[in-house]
Amino acid sequence: MKKLLILIVAAALYFHYYPNEELNSWLFKQKQTVLSYFSDATDTKVRLKSDKIYQDLVKDFGQFNSQEKAFVTEITSSREKVKNFNEQHCKTKKQTPKLHRDNFTKVCFTISKYSNLL
Helix, strand or coil, rough: CCCHHHHHHHHHHHHCCCCCHHHHHHHHHHHHHHHHHHHHHHCCCCCCHHHHHHHHHHCCHHCCCHHHHHHHHCCCHHHHHHHHHHHHHCCCCCCCCCHHHHHHHHHHHHHHHHHHHC
16 A cells, blocks of 8 residues: 555656646546546536526516517527636626616526526
C-alpha cells in the first residue's frame, strides 16, 4: 500500500512539473467519464416539472398579453426549454422581445426559485 501511494505521488509530481498536452487531454476526458458515471449512479432523480413554473405564473397572467402567454406556455412545455431559457436570458439578463420587461422579470424570478432542480 505504501509503494502504491509513493507511485501515485511520484506520478502526480511528474505530471505537474512536466505537463504533456496529449496526456492532459486524455486524463481530462477520463476524469469527465468517471465523474459522469458517479453522477449517474448517485442521481436522486428529483426533477422539476416544468408545469410547476407555469402554474406559479398563471396567477399573474392578467398582466400578460396573449402572445406573452403563448410564449410562456411554450418555454414551460419541457424542462429543457426552461433550462435553456434560464441560461440564455435570465442568467445573462438578455431581454427577449417576446416578453415585456416586467413580465420577463416575473418569469425569471419564478424560474430562479426552482433553478436548483433544473
